[in-house]
Amino acid sequence: MMRAEDRQKVRDLRLFRDIDDAAFDALLAGSYLQRFPTHVVLIREGDPADFLHVVVGGAVELFSGRNGSESTMDIVRPVSTFILAAVIKDAPYLMSARTIEASDILMIPSSNLREGIASDPALGLAMVTELAGCYRAVVKSNKNLKLRSAVERLANYLLRLDADQGGTGRTDLPIEKRVLASLLGMTPENLSRAFATLKPYGVSVTGTAIELTKIEDLKRLAKPTPLVDDPDA
């Protein structure tokens, strides 16, 4: 049902790396890997957390909001899990999820996870670390929102994007602009204007292609700090 290659990808996740083979097999019993096309809703906020989802390929958008207005909370890329906290607490999902590319999603029954925690200390330890990391990521996102303006958030996003791709000054936006706008907490119109505002700081945009020519100027504006912008800090 699952190709060895994909299975290995999941095995290598920090979350599962240190558990023994038997425990890993038990965990995956009843799991299934499925390929979804773009723009498919995988989970809806408020639903019970029956499965832990692992993005093996593609990309998934976590979003929230009812009655018309909604907001992108995060983008999940391979290989990582999402909504782990809901699974552990056996609580309803706080966010909805949909694919933004064709994606391979592994779904592991929540009960397997909960039993695994109880019986396997190595898994429990990995979970503690994983959740602590998730918590810190959301806190950083919170700080980003509360302490920075829209233009600053965009500037920092671009700096990080460039740095992640080697700091060449040339990068491509990995997501649609309207999704980026929502992720950064603004409207698409505002994102366009924010790009225009950054032009004097050496930011040029052509479609999805980004060019940063005055990184130092941009940094002076963005004032990046590891305690917000470094995912590993």
Place this chain on the structure above:
Amino acid sequence: MMRAEDRQKVRDLRLFRDIDDAAFDALLAGSYLQRFPTHVVLIREGDPADFLHVVVGGAVELFSGRNGSESTMDIVRPVSTFILAAVIKDAPYLMSARTIEASDILMIPSSNLREGIASDPALGLAMVTELAGCYRAVVKSNKNLKLRSAVERLANYLLRLDADQGGTGRTDLPIEKRVLASLLGMTPENLSRAFATLKPYGVSVTGTAIELTKIEDLKRLAKPTPLVDDPDA
């Protein structure tokens, strides 16, 4: 060094409730309980996480921000811990903390915690649950910020405050208004105006005393949802 009463309070924390006495004793070795006056900075963001802090009495404000502007991220009240994630990851604090009342703070060496996790599965399990709860709390806060206007955030805060105190329609603000403003992501001036905006919805304010006379009207405006406003969901 620590009164039995205070010790018991800490023992009853969900985080420590299920571990055995020996493990608890080991955990508390080298810890100390200290009383701080109001407005004392306990930790500064960026510092290494040497201690897990437990608020045994009083109240602590978690905040962030440099160069003049800062923002309140959370208020921690007895009996609970803060900055657990930093301790676990052995990473720098993401937020600063200061007392907003005279407070009794128990400080547990981080190394005790990390050793405890490795050796005691019960502690690991409790941590997983605790962290999952913390994660969900921050996600809710994020949704609150991204999906609601300042007035809506205030309305929901007041509804929750009243509900927590029995839903009598009469409550007192437990924190200063300027702290509340920052917690809700607005300026003190804006908070004053938000209160004025809510007057037609039955909200009256006299000093710290709040009276809600048209709860149903207020709910229609606030549109509270458990997935943002219920700390237990």
Place this chain on the structure above:
DNA sequence: CCTTTTACTTGACAAATATCAAGCGCTGGG
């Protein structure tokens, strides 16, 4: 008791952000 400070409020104004409407330029389907 008076003085000084501090929190809060209010008003006028400025800046940031959202909304509405129109138009441009791809892209994909017939």
Place this chain on the structure above:
DNA sequence: CCCAGCGCTTGATATTTGTCAAGTAAAAGG
């Protein structure tokens, strides 16, 4: 190839939120 649809941009305007300045009220301290 043409056309329709969609994402994006731009302009005009409205709303929200922040800033600055002044004033009031209440608390803290001598």
